Amino acid sequence: MSLEWEQVIVHAADPVALGQWWADALGWVVVQSSDDEFEIRPAPDRMPGIDFVRIDEPKTAKSRMHLDFRPDDQAAEVARFVAHGARHVDIGQGNQTWVVLADPEGNEFCILGQRTA
Known part of the structure; x- marks a missing residue:
């Protein structure tokens, strides 16, 4: 059996803005973008990535x-x-x-x- 770690999911109020912030901060590339989902990776074919997904509830705790x-x-x-x-x-x-x-x-x-x- 093989298992590959593909990505970390981060829930975000604004996935595009937050995903772009992290892409700029890490020097990573954007591999997918829509209003509800924004994925970045170290390189287009390198994983794991971080996938920012829209959620309507605000963050309330640690x-x-x-x-x-x-x-x-x-x-x-x-x-x-x-x-x-x-x-x-x-x-x-x-x-x-x-x-x-x-x-x-x-x-x-x-x-x-x-x-x-």
């Missing part, structure tokens, strides 16, 4: 799943994401080696510190 990114330079990536429109958020993480940010619709994601081992 995300149950979020993305973690491990950059070479944490401070530079945090600054880059914040300049791109992300904001710092406190989800009760306390003082950690990672930084929690949120995208324009409030979806949390982490910029991790350097790998220790």
Whole structure:
């Protein structure tokens, strides 16, 4: 049996705007776009991708799943994401080696510190 991870689904009030924000932030390409769905990937034939799908209910609580990114330079990536429109958020993480940010619709994601081992 073979199993391939194809994509992560992100529910969004405005999938086009949020998907484009993430495509620009990550330097990914758009592979599908409509008013209700917007899919991005690292390259057209490379997976997994992120598929932004319209949902009418607003986000009301901490995300149950979020993305973690491990950059070479944490401070530079945090600054880059914040300049791109992300904001710092406190989800009760306390003082950690990672930084929690949120995208324009409030979806949390982490910029991790350097790998220790």
